[in-house]
Every structure is written in structure tokens, then in C-alpha cells.
Amino acid sequence: MAVADPPAPAPDADALVVHLEGFEGPLDLLLELARGQKVDLARMSILSLVDQYLAMIEGARRVRLELAADWLVMAAWLTWLKSRLLLPAGSPAQEEGEQAAELLAARLRDLQAIRRASVWLSNRPVLGQDVFARGVPEDLTETDRSRLALDLPGLMRAYLLALRRSAGNRQYRPAVVSVWTIQDALARLAALLGSLPDWTCLEQFLPEGTGGTPLQRRAAMASTLVAGLELARGGMLRLRQEEHFGPILLHRAEEKDERPES
């Protein structure tokens, strides 16, 4: 239990700080100190370890106050540990200390194991250090780019793109709406009337080949009716409808004998 030997490093303060910075953190230093005891880590004296560590930190602090926080945190924790370990055996606080000490020893053993693993790894034939792979590997793969990657969606996109671009380039022309205009109907009625001796149904005057859509058909009907009314107003013809929605009849207006209600 008693502190056996004083910390090994001489209290040359500057050297101490430099020395501390050579370690990868407090645990690294602790492991180093433990190895210095030259005993199995399982049998090392935690107490002497703590004393050595605290002595080193104390020495370093005398030179430089701004010692890294983790060194000081470890120092504080070790001070606490020491106080517990120094209590009479059997007290709960002392047992707490023993447990903490065992935990510290376990961590040191783990770190020691890792260090050995890292040494073991370093001693492997390291590629690029001890053994070398082929400097210039040969690439025997060949790329065949003769085939095409084509798919329908791509074709469709291309088509739409082409149409859209050309639509953009072209000057705007409103679509030609092909309907039978009143002028068309007037001309046709005037031309046809002369050759019709009898009352004739309005439908007969629709242009041929208007077959198309119902819209075109209705437009032609309306135009022809308006044209008929126009001609009737000018006295060129007469119209007659026997009943609502019945057929509309047209007749040339040359004689003034009959005058049915129009």
C-alpha cells in the first residue's frame, strides 16, 4: 500500500511538459507508467501508478498552467481514487475505490492488448512496405460500345422535343378553322337556287363532303340558314317551316302568287 518508489522522471519541468505531449493522452501515460513497474498488469500497484501520474502532472503544471484539460481531469479522478484506496480496508468507500481501481486496470489491459495488436499488424508483411504487388496490372477487360441504348420513352421524348422546338421557331399561325361560312353559303345558295324549280329542303344546300364532324355539320347548317334568311330579306327566295323543328324548305321567289308564312 505504501508508495514504494518515487516517479521515475527527473523533475526537470520543461522536459516534463515535452514528455507529456509525447503521449496519446493520460491513459497512454498511465499504461507506460504501469509497464515501468515491470510486473504483470494484473499485479501492478494502482496506488504507485497514481502517485507517479500525479507527480508528473504536478511537475508539468509548475511550468505550464494551461495543461490540457484531460490531463487534469484524470489527475482529479486519480486523486479521488487514491483517497478511497487509502481508507481502511472493508469500508464501503474503500470498496468503491477498489472497484474503480479494477476498472482502471481493465482499461489499461485493453489498451495494452490493442497496442500489441497494432504491433502485430505492423509486423505483418505490409503491402507496399515489405511485399509489393504488381506495379502495372494489366486490364484485360474490353469495352464494347457498338450496341445502342435505345428505348421508347427516349424516342417519345425526342419526338416531343423536336415538335416543341419547331413550334418555337415557327411564326404563329392560328389553325385554319375549316367551317362553312355565311359567305360560302350565300354563294352556294345563289348559285343553286336558279336550278331548283320546287321547294327544297335546306339540307340539300349544304356543301358536299362536310361529312366531317358534327360541329362542322352544325356550322354549315347555321350558315346556310342565315344565308337563306339574308336572301329572303332581299326578296330572292322564300322559306317555309311546317312545324317546330321540322324541315326548312326554300324556294326561289320569282312569282308572287303564293306567300306562305315564313
Added chain:
Amino acid sequence: MSDPNPDPPPAPPDPEPPLLTPPPALSAEALDDAVRLAEAMVFAAAAPVTARTLANLLPVGVDPDAVVTALRERYAGRGVELAEVAGGLQFRTAADLAPRLRRVVQVPRRLPRAAMETLAIVAYHQPVTRAEIEEIRGASLSQQTLDALLEQGLIAPKGRKEAPGRPTLWATTTAFLAQFSLKDLRDLPRREDLLVEPPAPQPAEAEAAPPAAPEP
């Protein structure tokens, strides 16, 4: 970094020969050692190993030519051979094996955009002249693009248009159908299903469609 102890390089038994030794009759072991070294060096080097480099590396007194000859013999007829390239030595896969080791990776190409657009126009408007294609695309059609499509056998001439100059008419081929996994041209999506907006006015009467129907 924090390692204050620059670890010394490992010093395994290095059979470094004494310098300035006059070339004695070379023992079989000495030659074999040199051959091993040359083998490892040619293997690991990132560039062909020149005779000069090799000579510098080999123990004094060893005839580099003898080493190279022995090494070449060792690999003669094997899967890998010692080749002399670009003024140096290098291992190379034996020529007769290369074809068996070669793996072909297919990386299909995409058609350039112009070619794809042209192809689509031909598909939908065939048979169609070059001038008509240009009008629909609103861009001129380069010979290169046309050639690319012809070369792939995706389009083919199909008669001539009875118009001034009798221009060639183009149509898609069966290879085109195969490429797009189509049984028939009628399997192409209908134009109506493609175009949400009313189509751009048709150039000339390229199509046999009924006189433009202003269907809403």
C-alpha cells in the same frame, strides 16, 4: 506525429555483397538470388525496368544479361512471359491466353439527341423526305446524323417522292422495330396520346390525315 521515437528501419539480414568485389565465377546460389531479385523488381516496378536500372540493383559481379536470360527461360511458355518493351523489361500475359482472359463489358451507347429526334420523326411521319424532317424539327439535318442512323440500320430509303427533285423518302426498318421491341409500327404510342396540346401546324401535307380537325 507524437511519436518521439522515429522507429528505425527494420534491419533483417541483408545479403548485401561487399562492394568492389571483382566478378568471381558466379555460384549457382548467387545467380539464383539475382534472378529472384530481378523477378521481384520487374514485377513490382511501375514502368518497364531498363537494363541500366537492373544492373544498378543487382549485386556487383553479377552479369545482368545472364540474369535476364535465366529469368526469361524461367517464364518461357508460362502464362506470363518476360517481354522487352519500351526499352525495358516487363511481365506480360502470354499472347495465346489473352483472348481467354479478356472479358468484354458491353456499354451501350446512346444516340445523340439530333439522331434520336430524327429517328422519332421518321417513325411518326414515314415515308418522309429530308426537307420535311428539317421542317418538323425546325433545324437542319446534318449528313452525319443521317449517316449514323443509316449505319445502325435504323432507317432506310424507301422510294422517292413525286415532287420537284424527286427527293428520297425515308422510313424505319425492321431493325428499328427490333431495337425498340416493337412488333409493328402500330405499336408506337399514338401521337394523340403523346400530345396534350394541339399539335403544331403540319408542314405542307406531309400526312395523309384529314384536313386539320380543330377538335378541342
Added chain:
Amino acid sequence: MSDPNPDPPPAPPDPEPPLLTPPPALSAEALDDAVRLAEAMVFAAAAPVTARTLANLLPVGVDPDAVVTALRERYAGRGVELAEVAGGLQFRTAADLAPRLRRVVQVPRRLPRAAMETLAIVAYHQPVTRAEIEEIRGASLSQQTLDALLEQGLIAPKGRKEAPGRPTLWATTTAFLAQFSLKDLRDLPRREDLLVEPPAPQPAEAEAAPPAAPEP
């Protein structure tokens, strides 16, 4: 494909499972041809060649193990040797030649101690978070160290830990195995063996020992 041979010859112990062709007694030429092919392939490849890749390449009926054995024998003790690393086969220069090869082949710097220890922690505790690594080493992990390991491709992220903050988990890579000449992770010494005081008496132990370590 279909072997019309009715009576299969007594099958030699062949670990090749699914092929229906029973391996016939292999002629010396056929074996030699297969060995040449394997030699060329492993030589050419930039990375270790897996047994599976090799088996696919070899002619049907050839026992890959026999080929590998023949190949290994052929290169035993030569300047270049067949090594089994990272789950595959790779040719590598003989380790004893390294000191002489280093004079001509570019050698990267060895990893510093912090990086080696971090690597060892990742190897033994993977998948592991950065915080866990720091906990074990009792020191913070510098960006430099992490960068060095990542740059050499020795470790790689492997998902995230289901814990507050979902920290990244790290694991070693196949490049790690290749770099340290390991067949797989089971080649690493057991942790129990590392805890025992007398560490395997490595000849070069002193070399890579920690700083100012009064070796016990």
C-alpha cells in the same frame, strides 16, 4: 453441358459442387494449361482474385484447388510468391527482398502509431463509433488520423449506431486485409492471446514498440 458418358469415373475428392460433369482424370497437359491460365489471370489482376472467379475461368472438370496448389508450388521460394490475402489470391514479391526493392520501388510512409492503434481498435471492435475508439485509447481521435485511414481505404463507414445522435460506425475493409496480408479477419490474433503477458515473441517487436518503452 450434357455428358453422355454413362458410367462416371470414380470421383476424386472434388470440392466443386454443382457441375454435373464428374471431373475426369486430368491429363498433365490439361492441368498445365489450367495452371498457365490461372497464373496469367492472377498476375494480370490488380486485386486479389477470388476462388470463385478463378473457378469460373478454368475449364470445366479442372479442380481449382489442384491448380492453386500447383501454382503455389511453382512460385515457392521465388522472387514473386502466391499469397492468399483478402479472400483471394495475389502475387506478391517475397518479403526477404523488400530491403533491396525499397531502393527502387516507391514506398509510402508507414502509418503513425496513433493510426495503427486506431486501426487495431476498429479491427477488433468493429463496427465501432468514433467515441468508442476514443474511449478505448483514452485520447481524442485526430482528424489527421481519420483522414489517413480513410485515404488508404483501410476503414470505411458501415451504417450508423442506433443511439442518440446516430453516430457513424466504422469497420475495416478488404483493402485492410490486403494491406496487412490477412486472409480474413480471423487471421488476427485472438484477443485472449493479446491479453496474456508474454506477447508472441516477435523478432521485430522492439522496432515498432511504443515510445521510450522500457520493454519488460
